[in-house]
């Protein structure tokens with residue numbers, strides 16, 4: 396059980412007119428009341444908000460005009476006493492308030508510590524806690540709604556349901572083994588076990604299928620634009636950035652910060668990574684050869700392969716077709732405003748059923764069709780997150796895969812007619828993997844590591 400009182404600025408830094416400094420813990424109210432001039436905070440009702448001033452302890456000067464919310468445990472996010480101080484004087488004043496609170500004995504919260512407490516105090520489960528983190532990082536509205544849903548506990552609900560089914564079968568087997576004399580407990584037959592494991596297996600598979608989409612919504616579609624020099628790659632890049640909301644984020648890397656640009660195309664966040672030279676690559680094949688190009692290109696989720704309508708197909712183009720064979724790509728025949736010199740039949744043949752669109756980026760023609768094709772590649776059309784429960788977290792996907800594998804071993808055992816007490820070992824493992832998703836069977840170190848990824852102040 397945590398016993399100290401933590402504090403942090405819980406709104407994004409540098410943005411917005413209002414910033415909130417949050418306090419949580421047994422001393423939250425007394426720390427706040429020591430530096431607050433206004434109503435006696437120790438005496439106000441829970442869940443009320445009060446106007447007043449934060450005072451510099453040493454000089455008695457007013458540091459900031461504030462609105463203070465007082466919330467008593469347990470009906471708070473952390474289930475501890477919580478005080479939220481709404482400041483409006485910009486980052487300098489907000490930081491000053493934080494310092495004053497720290498000087499009065501509150502400790503600076505570690506990243507994710509508020510959420511961690513909410514989890515440890517049973518307010519939310521692990522998948523919900525992770526959803527809070529996703530929410531902070533959500534790159535598009537759709538990613539946001541996926542995160543919201545997860546926070547809602549939908550994923551948890553499903554996982555719990557599967558675990559319950561598995562637990563019942565395991566318990567059933569246990570009873571059969573421990574109390575063979577109980578005639579009224581039907582013996583768990585291979586047939587029953589087969590049915591239950593099949594049921595859960597099918598559900599996990601379904602979750603994994605939507606997981607891929609969820610992951611993309613969360614992390615963006617790693618996208619590479621390729622083609623010979625002068626076909627229009629830069630123009631395409633510019634068009635996509637101009638037509639859509641571009642989000643630039645800095646990703647702290649090990650050696651240097653990588654700048655990633657996100658472009659929101661119909662709710663699909665394209666991640667145009669400016670690294671390893673795969674974002675916009677002139678003559679990649681010339682430089683590193685077909686095989687190595689393939690290796691590089693394999694790392695992207697989507698390749699936009701641009702050709703020039705005004706020129707005949709060259710050897711270089713053909714090599715590019717070889718390099719993208721079997722990968723997810725869209726062929727873009729650009730410069731349709733100029734005379735057609737490209738052999739369309741040949742291009743069609745090489746494209747092997749992948750989407751092909753024609754554009755004139757100069758005249759801004761065909762861009763809509765291209766965006767539709769991009770959205771279709773992964774979501775078979777416009778997606779509606781409204782009725783999908785997504786699993787979008789890499790850790791969840793990993794655990795679901797492990798659960799599925801363990802369950803498959805159990806199913807194999809059943810088919811081979813293995814004794815029930817052997818089969819149930821794998822069923823129990825499945826149950827444990829699923830439990831890790833919602834934090835039931837997760838180890839402490841895992842929990843610490845997860846919460847440390849949170850933004851400060853959440």
Ligand code: GDP
Pocket residue numbers: 622623624625626627628629630631729730731732733754755756757758
């Ligand atoms: P990159 O080398 O593949 O990045 O090609 P750029 O985007 O730099 O374009 C090369 C040249 O082609 C520029 O002068 C563009 O203005 C021009 N260009 C791009 N798209 C079109 C188009 O659809 N029609 C015509 N006529 N010119 C285009």
Ligand code: ZN
Pocket residue numbers: 628629630675
């Ligand atoms: Zn270029």
